[in-house]
Amino acid sequence: MIALPLGLGVFLARRMGPRWGLYGAGAVTFIASQVLHVPFNVWILNPRLEGLGFGARGLSRELIVSAILLGLSSGVFEEGARYLTLRFWQRQARSWRQALMIGAGHGGAEAIIVGILALVAFFQAVAYRGADLAAIVPAEQLASAEAQIEAYWAAPWPEALLGAVERAFSLVVHLALAVMVMRVFTRRNRLWLAAAIGWHALVNTLAVIGVQTVGAVATEGIVGVMALLSLGLIFLLRDKETDTASEPARPIPQTEPAVIEPSEVRLEDSRYAD
Numbered sequence: 001m002i003a004l005p006l007g008l009g010v011f012l013a014r015r016m017g018p019r020w021g022l023y024g025a026g027a028v029t030f031i032a033s034q035v036l037h038v039p040f041n042v043w044i045l046n047p048r049l050e051g052l053g054f055g056a057r058g059l060s061r062e063l064i065v066s067a068i069l070l071g072l073s074s075g076v077f078e079e080g081a082r083y084l085t086l087r088f089w090q091r092q093a094r095s096w097r098q099a100l101m102i103g104a105g106h107g108g109a110e111a112i113i114v115g116i117l118a119l120v121a122f123f124q125a126v127a128y129r130g131a132d133l134a135a136i137v138p139a140e141q142l143a144s145a146e147a148q149i150e151a152y153w154a155a156p157w158p159e160a161l162l163g164a165v166e167r168a169f170s171l172v173v174h175l176a177l178a179v180m181v182m183r184v185f186t187r188r189n190r191l192w193l194a195a196a197i198g199w200h201a202l203v204n205t206l207a208v209i210g211v212q213t214v215g216a217v218a219t220e221g222i223v224g225v226m227a228l229l230s231l232g233l234i235f236l237l238r239d240k241e242t243d244t245a246s247e248p249a250r251p252i253p254q255t256e257p258a259v260i261e262p263s264e265v266r267l268e269d270s271r272y273a274d
Helices: 003-016 020-052 061-089 096-128 139-154 162-186 191-213 216-236 240-245
Strands: none
Touching: 003 020, 003 096, 003 162, 020 061, 020 096, 061 096, 061 162, 061 191, 096 139, 096 162, 162 191, 162 216, 191 216
C-alpha cells in the first residue's frame, strides 16, 4: 500500500515528465477533502444510515440506498476538492500527463495512510500475540479482544494482500477521475465534474454493496473490473493536442553551415542573372 503509489509517482515523473509538486498537490487535496468528508459522514450521514438499517447482510433496498449515499458523499467531497485544486491552486496544470500526476498523489495519499494504519495494526497484533490480554484490556472487552487477535492470525495469508490489491485498483480509478476533472478546464465544460462525481460514486457504491453481499474477494473482482474500465477511460480521454502543448519544446539540432568554394559557383548558372 505504501510502495505502490510511490512507485507510480516515480514512473510518471521519469517516463512522462510532470513535476513532483503535482503529486504533492494531489496528496494535499485528498487530505483536505477528508477534513470535511469524515465529519460529514460521522455526524450527518452515518446516523441516518443507521436509521435505514445499514449494516445488515443481504441485498436490500436499504443497502442500495445507503451505498449510493456513501458513494455520492465520497464523490462530491473528493472530486469537488480536486476541482478546487485545479481551479485555484494548480492553475498552470492543464495537460493529461499533469492530471495523471495529480491523480497519483490523490490516490497515493489515501493508499499510504491506509497502509500506515495496516502496519500499526500488524505491530499491535504481534505485540498482543501470546500476551496476557487480561492485564492490558478491560474485563468487559477481553473476550472481544481475544477473538479479534485470533481472527487476525487465523486469516489465510492471501487475504492479507487484498488491501494492497484494492489500493492498486483504486489508484487506477483515481488516475481516470483526475483526467475527467482536468477536462472541466481543457474543454471548458463542468459536466465533466459531474461525470467524475458519478463515476466515483458508482465505484464506491458497487464496493459497499459487494462487501455486504458477496464478500471481500468477489468485491475486489468487481472493483478490478471498474479499474480496467477506468484504465480504458484514461487513454480514451487523452487530449493529445493539450498534452503535446504542455511538453517543453525540443531543441532544433544545430548544424554547421555548408561552405561553398568560389570556384564551385558560376554566375551564368543562376536563373536570376540577366
